[in-house]
Amino acid sequence: MLAVSPLRNPRNEREGEMEAFSIDESEFPDFSGGNLLDSIDFDDLFIGISDGDVLPDLEMDPELLAEFSVSASEESEVKTTPIDKSDDENSSGNQQQEIITLVTAKAEEEAVCGGDETNINPSPKETERGRKSISHSKNGKRKVKVDWTPELHRRFVQAVEHLGVDKAVPSRILELMGIDCLTRHNIASHLQKYRSHRKHLLAREAEAASWSQRRQVYAAASTGGKREHVSPWIAPTMGFPPVTPMPHFRPLHVWGHPSVDQSGMPMWPKHLTPPPHGWHPAPPPPADHPFWLPHHHSHVPTQGMPCFPPHLQPTRFPPPAVAGIPPPAMFKVEQGSVGGQMPPPGQTLPQPPSDIHPSKESVDAAIGDVLSKPWLPLPLGLKPPSVDSVVVELQRQGVPKVPPACG
Amino acid sequence: MGSESPSAQYIHMVQHLIEECIVFNMSKEECMEALEKHANIKPVITSTVWNELEKENKEFFDAYSKKREERRFDSDGETSQRQRIRDVVSESTVKNSNDDDKS
Numbered sequence: 268m269l270a271v272s273p274l275r276n277p278r279n280e281r282e283g284e285m286e287a288f289s290i291d292e293s294e295f296p297d298f299s300g301g302n303l304l305d306s307i308d309f310d311d312l313f314i315g316i317s318d319g320d321v322l323p324d325l326e327m328d329p330e331l332l333a334e335f336s337v338s339a340s341e342e343s344e345v346k347t348t349p350i351d352k353s354d355d356e357n358s359s360g361n362q363q364q365e366i367i368t369l370v371t372a373k374a375e376e377e378a379v380c381g382g383d384e385t386n387i388n389p390s391p392k393e394t395e396r397g398r399k400s401i402s403h404s405k406n407g408k409r410k411v412k413v414d415w416t417p418e419l420h421r422r423f424v425q426a427v428e429h430l431g432v433d434k435a436v437p438s439r440i441l442e443l444m445g446i447d448c449l450t451r452h453n454i455a456s457h458l459q460k461y462r463s464h465r466k467h468l469l470a471r472e473a474e475a476a477s478w479s480q481r482r483q484v485y486a487a488a489s490t491g492g493k494r495e496h497v498s499p500w501i502a503p504t505m506g507f508p509p510v511t512p513m514p515h516f517r518p519l520h521v522w523g524h525p526s527v528d529q530s531g532m533p534m535w536p537k538h539l540t541p542p543p544h545g546w547h548p549a550p551p552p553p554a555d556h557p558f559w560l561p562h563h564h565s566h567v568p569t570q571g572m573p574c575f576p577p578h579l580q581p582t583r584f585p586p587p588a589v590a591g592i593p594p595p596a597m598f599k600v601e602q603g604s605v606g607g608q609m610p611p612p613g614q615t616l617p618q619p620p621s622d623i624h625p626s627k628e629s630v631d632a633a634i635g636d637v638l639s640k641p642w643l644p645l646p647l648g649l650k651p652p653s654v655d656s657v658v659v660e661l662q663r664q665g666v667p668k669v670p671p672a673c674g
Numbered sequence: 675m676g677s678e679s680p681s682a683q684y685i686h687m688v689q690h691l692i693e694e695c696i697v698f699n700m701s702k703e704e705c706m707e708a709l710e711k712h713a714n715i716k717p718v719i720t721s722t723v724w725n726e727l728e729k730e731n732k733e734f735f736d737a738y739s740k741k742r743e744e745r746r747f748d749s750d751g752e753t754s755q756r757q758r759i760r761d762v763v764s765e766s767t768v769k770n771s772n773d774d775d776k777s
Contacts, residue, residue, distance in 0.1 A: 625698040633694045634712040637687065649695040649734060652726030654682045660722050668683040671716060 413453040422446065423457060432462065686714060688723040696738065701744070 308328070426443035427435040437454040442455075636643065657671055678686070691713060695705035701722050729734040745754070748756035 350727060374744050446749040502733075557686050621766070624726070625704075630695070630698055630700075630708050631712045633698070634691055634708065636692045637694055638713055641683075641687055641690070645690050645691075646697050647734075649689070649693060649727055650730040651686065651689055652730045654685055657685050657726050658681055658722060658724065661719060662745060664722060666716065669719070671719070 413449060413457070415457060419446070420457075423454070424461070427461065433467065631638065685723060688719060689727060690697065691715070692724055692727060699742065701742065 325451045413419075422444050423440065429435070429443055430439055435458060437451040437458055440454050440458065441449060441451055661669055688709070689710050692705055693710060702721065705724065706720040709715040709720045710717050725750065744757075
């Protein structure tokens with residue numbers, strides 16, 4: 268889909284004008300006569316268009332125009348002349364000619380890239396790619412619509428990344444994509460959109476990552492300041508790999524940015540400390556634990572768990588799960604490790620709590636808490652049994668009274 | 675909670691304690707021992723409440739015991755690690771399938 272609406276509006280006006288060029292030269296006398304119209308500087312209107320360029324769909328921004336001028340050798344002669352409008356009367360005549368030239372040039376170009384297309388009409392196979400109806404009639408009035416399907420876009424992105432986003436030039440992109448009947452102009456406008464979107468995306472991801480890293484830093488800081496090298500990360504300019512942002516933070520996925528998915532976890536741990544020395548990775552939430560642990564009073568403070576366990580293996584660890592959780596919950600995620608089992612760093616993923624033997628102290632603490640603060644919510648929130656059935660059962664077992672008189 | 679009978683309150687407390695133990699991944703027996711030791715609760719009471727809880731929350735306890743069993747064979751947490759990886763991968767796969775057609 269080609270949605271360049273903001274640009275289009277002024278252009279419509281120009282399109283009308285351009286049609287007028289091709290159709291009726293008589294408009295020009297008014298223009299050049301410049302009585303009432305003198306006050307309007309038409310030059311400005313046409314700067315972006317390059318008069319000879321009849322194809323109205325070409326939403327060429329001045330900046331892109333520069334690219335095209337560089338890259339479009341066969342069109343340059345067409346373009347340079349009209350831009351240079353010193354003499355309107357002359358240019359009108361030239362324009363008519365150039366229009367035709369341009370159209371022809373374009374037609375040739377299309378034919379060339381179209382391969383077996385001898386005429387200008389789109390071949391049926393195009394419908395698989397971007398649907399595009401090209402009709403280069405002599406006055407080139409029809410708009411060229413490019414349907415940027417995911418497939419097409421993907422190829423586009425591949426080409427762009429191959430060239431380097433900043434250096435990607437539409438003509439080269441076109442070459443790399445090798446798709447018939449995409450014009451440089453289509454690519455150029457798409458590129459523009461893509462770049463702005465990318466910036467937006469990266470900014471968000473950087474922000475999200477910096478936020479999470481900051482949390483980590485804070486948490487790690489509480490462990491004891493082994494993290495001298497942490498401070499750079501807090502700096503607003505994150506030393507963040509621009510190319511492979513944290514995949515799991517994908518906030519926007521509108522454009523099907525492929526690189527996001529390709530980069531696996533590994534990028535992340537690099538930014539965290541070389542895990543060893545004293546880094547006590549928090550155990551992940553037991554993924555198979557059927558009940559979320561909403562509440563954990565005693566376990567939190569001492570361990571100094573970082574928020575994001577930097578697992579040391581290139582496994583895709585569930586930061587996505589964690590990231591999606593609002594901060595307070597995130598903190599509770601690493602609850603488990605109280606089990607006192609701090610795995611030696613550099614090893615496999617840490618254990619969820621108390622794998623084999625929960626530490627007595629923590630159990631004791633937990634129990635103490637329950638006894639002293641009965642109003643606290645239950646950690647699991649299991650469905651309580653009916654009191655009566657419990658009592659009855661207890662009586663059966665030889666416990667006549669509940670609570671029993673003697674402990 | 676004045677409205678609750680002392681029995682109800684007591685049982686509620688025991689349930690709470692049991693839940694804490696479950697959080698620690700303890701077995702029923704371990705729980706009985708811990709509650710007796712730290713809270714002076716007769717093991718029989720713990721056991722009874724546990725059983726009743728299990729009846730009311732069958733699914734949970736099934737999963738719980740299954741998980742515990744896996745843990746038993748899993749000295750270095752490999753099984754759970756694998757499980758977590760699987761979870762993450764499947765989760766990501768779901769995400770990816772929607773918006774990516776990398777071939």
